Amino acid sequence: MRVVVADDSVLLREGVVRLLEENGFEVVGQAGDADDLIRKVRAHKPDVAVVDIRMPPTNTDDGLRAALEIRAEWPDTGVLVLSQYVEEGYALDLVGDSAGGVGYLLKDRVADVERFVDSVRRVADGGSALDPEVVSQLVGRARRDDPLAELTPREREVLELMAEGRSNRAIAEHMVVTERAVEKHVTSIFGKLGLTPATEDHRRVLAVLAFLRA
Amino acid sequence: MEVRGALAAVALVVGWGFIGAGLFAWNRRPNNSVGSLMVATGFAWLLSLISASNVSVLFTAGVYVGSVYFVTAIHMLLAAPYGRGLSRGDRRIVIGGYLLVTVGLLPLYLFVDPAKDGCDGCPDNAILIEHSETVVNVASGFVNLAGIGLIAAVVVSLIRRWRRATGPERRLYAPVYAAGVALMIAVIAQLGLQTASSGGGGAAEIAYLISLVPLALVPYLFLASFVRARMAQGGAVGELMSRLTAAPRSGELRNALADALEDPSLELVYWLPDRNRFVDAAGLEYELPDDDPDRLVTRVARDGECVAAIVHDAKLPQMGEHVDAVGAAAALALDNERLDAELRAKIDELRASRERMLRIGFEERRRLERDLHDGAQQRLVAMALNIRLARAKLNEDPLAADRLLEGAGEELQSALEELRELARGIHPAVLSDRGLGTAIETLANRAPVPVELTELPEERLPEAVELAAYFVVAEALTNVAKYANASYATVEVARENGRLVVEVADDGVGGADPEHGSGLRGLADRIAVLEGRLEIDSEHGRGTTIRARIPCA
Numbered sequence: 003m004r005v006v007v008a009d010d011s012v013l014l015r016e017g018v019v020r021l022l023e024e025n026g027f028e029v030v031g032q033a034g035d036a037d038d039l040i041r042k043v044r045a046h047k048p049d050v051a052v053v054d055i056r057m058p059p060t061n062t063d064d065g066l067r068a069a070l071e072i073r074a075e076w077p078d079t080g081v082l083v084l085s086q087y088v089e090e091g092y093a094l095d096l097v098g099d100s101a102g103g104v105g106y107l108l109k110d111r112v113a114d115v116e117r118f119v120d121s122v123r124r125v126a127d128g129g130s131a132l133d134p135e136v137v138s139q140l141v142g143r144a145r146r147d148d149p150l151a152e153l154t155p156r157e158r159e160v161l162e163l164m165a166e167g168r169s170n171r172a173i174a175e176h177m178v179v180t181e182r183a184v185e186k187h188v189t190s191i192f193g194k195l196g197l198t199p200a201t202e203d204h205r206r207v208l209a210v211l212a213f214l215r216a
Numbered sequence: 217m218e219v220r221g222a223l224a225a226v227a228l229v230v231g232w233g234f235i236g237a238g239l240f241a242w243n244r245r246p247n248n249s250v251g252s253l254m255v256a257t258g259f260a261w262l263l264s265l266i267s268a269s270n271v272s273v274l275f276t277a278g279v280y281v282g283s284v285y286f287v288t289a290i291h292m293l294l295a296a297p298y299g300r301g302l303s304r305g306d307r308r309i310v311i312g313g314y315l316l317v318t319v320g321l322l323p324l325y326l327f328v329d330p331a332k333d334g335c336d337g338c339p340d341n342a343i344l345i346e347h348s349e350t351v352v353n354v355a356s357g358f359v360n361l362a363g364i365g366l367i368a369a370v371v372v373s374l375i376r377r378w379r380r381a382t383g384p385e386r387r388l389y390a391p392v393y394a395a396g397v398a399l400m401i402a403v404i405a406q407l408g409l410q411t412a413s414s415g416g417g418g419a420a421e422i423a424y425l426i427s428l429v430p431l432a433l434v435p436y437l438f439l440a441s442f443v444r445a446r447m448a449q450g451g452a453v454g455e456l457m458s459r460l461t462a463a464p465r466s467g468e469l470r471n472a473l474a475d476a477l478e479d480p481s482l483e484l485v486y487w488l489p490d491r492n493r494f495v496d497a498a499g500l501e502y503e504l505p506d507d508d509p510d511r512l513v514t515r516v517a518r519d520g521e522c523v524a525a526i527v528h529d530a531k532l533p534q535m536g537e538h539v540d541a542v543g544a545a546a547a548l549a550l551d552n553e554r555l556d557a558e559l560r561a562k563i564d565e566l567r568a569s570r571e572r573m574l575r576i577g578f579e580e581r582r583r584l585e586r587d588l589h590d591g592a593q594q595r596l597v598a599m600a601l602n603i604r605l606a607r608a609k610l611n612e613d614p615l616a617a618d619r620l621l622e623g624a625g626e627e628l629q630s631a632l633e634e635l636r637e638l639a640r641g642i643h644p645a646v647l648s649d650r651g652l653g654t655a656i657e658t659l660a661n662r663a664p665v666p667v668e669l670t671e672l673p674e675e676r677l678p679e680a681v682e683l684a685a686y687f688v689v690a691e692a693l694t695n696v697a698k699y700a701n702a703s704y705a706t707v708e709v710a711r712e713n714g715r716l717v718v719e720v721a722d723d724g725v726g727g728a729d730p731e732h733g734s735g736l737r738g739l740a741d742r743i744a745v746l747e748g749r750l751e752i753d754s755e756h757g758r759g760t761t762i763r764a765r766i767p768c769a
Contacts, residue, residue, distance in 0.1 A: 056645075062645075062648060062649040063649040063650070066649075086636065086639075086645070087636060087639075087640065087645050087646070088636070089645070089646050089658060090658065090661060091646060091650065091654045091657055091658055092646070092650075110629065110632045110633075113625070113628070113629075139661060139662070140661070143661045143662075144663060144664055144665050144666045144667070145666050146666045146703075146704060
């Protein structure tokens with residue numbers, strides 16, 4: 003898999019590059035700012051770009067804006083944004099109206115190599131990877147007449163894992179149950195929340211996000 | 217007969233003197249009753265002259281009303297110089313006087329026959345029932361006693377008033393008192409003459425004529441007090457103007473006004489329309505003494521707008537219009553000094569809020585230092601220790617080394633989370649990246665109660681305004697979570713007339729007090745720095761609404 007890594011901190015960028023290369027990715031380009039990133043993506047058409055949200059030139063959310071541009075221009079390139087902060091607003095902006103080939107993770111997550119690599123791979127394959135913090139922020143939001151109150155604790159856990167973009171099998175592994183059991187939970191959740199069941203993982207991410215942000 | 221003729225002429229001069237002077241005064245000061253009373257006295261006097269008639273009815277009427285002028289004169293004396301209505305004691309004296317010269321004289325006149333009472337040339341008494349020596353003696357004794365009592369009461373009242381009067385008031389009173397003394401002399405002389413020579417005759421008439429002289433002077437003495445007041449007023453205003461043009465120093469204006477109005481207790485306060493209140497020259501808040509009967513408030517306007525108020529002694533010698541005249545003369549200077557006072561009030565407020573801002577800054581730094589020291593720093597130290605230990609055990613006990621490294625990883629994760637929260641508290645990145653709307657959405661998502669966002673600005677605003685508005689919402693929502701026991705909250709941020717109005721309302725228990733709790737106080741200061749205001753409605757049981765108005769063009 004071909005990757006472009008963008009981060010203005012050389013230290014972190016090299017760390018991420020080494021980590022990815024050790025795990026079988028081919029890093030085709032490195033960028034230190036948003037414009038450089040766009041150039042590299044245009045040149046290399048990678049499977050995925052791993053992008054730090056805060057980058058020159060303005061050092062605000064330039065990375066996020068570049069990510070949105072990449073998603074619009076090169077739909078086949080997945081974008082995984084790394085952020086110092088848990089900002090569900092950014093994540094929702096980034097996802098927009100398609101949760102395919104997109105991810106938003108806290109920067110700290112790179113330390114958990116296995117999960118990080120899995121997330122990069124998922125995004126490169128057209129799936130989604132949302133940080134558990136972001137999801138729990140969205141799920142945990144105080145609501146009037148909260149429909150989530152209907153869910154059992156188990157179902158709530160499944161909902162959160164689903165929103166992160168994990169597949170049924172990944173959820174089953176994580177919860178140490180059978181895939182069949184997860185499927186039952188998912189059906190029950192969609193029924194309780196009045197959502198139409200979606201087959202593809204990234205479509206159900208979008209459905210759940212749309213529900214959560216409403 | 218020449219004496220009688222001269223007498224009639226002088227009597228007419230006296231009467232018309234009262235009427236003329238009275239009309240003049242009445243015209244100049246319509247609200248001052250002294251003028252009208254003077255006119256009444258003049259007519260009463262002229263009416264008494266018809267007693268000289270040979271026709272019985274006219275003679276009787278003239279004699280009967282012959283003393284009325286005396287009571288109207290007393291009335292005038294007690295009403296002078298302000299002519300504003302009488303004190304309770306004075307009113308009793310005047311009413312007693314009017315009763316005496318009407319009802320009190322009736323028994324006497326019903327039972328006296330002038331022919332039998334020693335008046336040979338007099339016509340008949342038209343209302344005579346029967347001449348009775350006893351009734352006449354008793355009635356005249358009563359009338360005399362009552363008359364003396366009345367005069368004594370007037371004298372006492374006037375002396376008392378003189379003693380209470382201030383220096384400038386006495387100067388104004390002096391001509392009035394002189395008039396009073398003249399009146400008394402005239403009356404006593406006439407009474408004395410009547411008693412001394414019931415028989416009449418040329419000598420008595422000449423003496424009577426002389427006794428009219430002080431009476432004739434009375435109206436002119438009254439006029440003198442008017443003129444004196446006007447002159448004093450003109451002089452005071454003139455002097456005030458010259459003092460004001462000499463560019464008075466701050467505070468000097470009050471002294472100039474105090475001198476012009478001769479009231480050392482005078483206070484000068486300025487109107488601040490922004491704040492809807494009066495302040496003194498030092499910029500401190502001032503409450504008008506509306507209920508104090510000893511203090512009067514005269515408002516001074518410039519271009520139709522109230523600029524100041526003069527709070528002065530209710531007994532100022534030159535009342536009403538004089539204070540107005542002085543106020544009008546000083547209006548420009550007052551307006552200037554008002555701006556001065558406004559500035560001073562603002563400076564004081566700024567100084568206080570700047571001090572509080574500094575203190576808040578220090579406190580925040582201290583808190584940061586503590587949080588860093590107790591949190592991330594401790595964790596990093598622990599982690600460093602764990603890593604060192606792990607390295608030492610790497611060869612002999614790899615399992616223990618692994619556990620230590622895992623612990624170090626956990627410490628690291630916690631340290632990162634703490635640093636992240638700390639950074640958000642110092643300055644939320646989303647605010648500078650995305651603006652107020654998105655930042656408030658984030659706050660609302662994190663609040664433990666449901667938050668309805670009714671209106672949020674989509675455009676970017678000046679950074680300082682965004683930050684202040686953000687902290688208003690953050691602090692308000694924190695309070696909702698901590699104290700309000702609310703089931704939901706609403707947030708509205710709207711632009712109105714060049715202001716950003718930030719409102720956070722909840723349906724909780726209310727009772728939030730901005731004086732207690734540094735959070736709200738700190739907010740008020742943050743807002744005040746931007747020339748904005750923080751309002752808090754928090755009645756018990758009615759929920760809390762926090763509203764900030766921040767200037768934002």
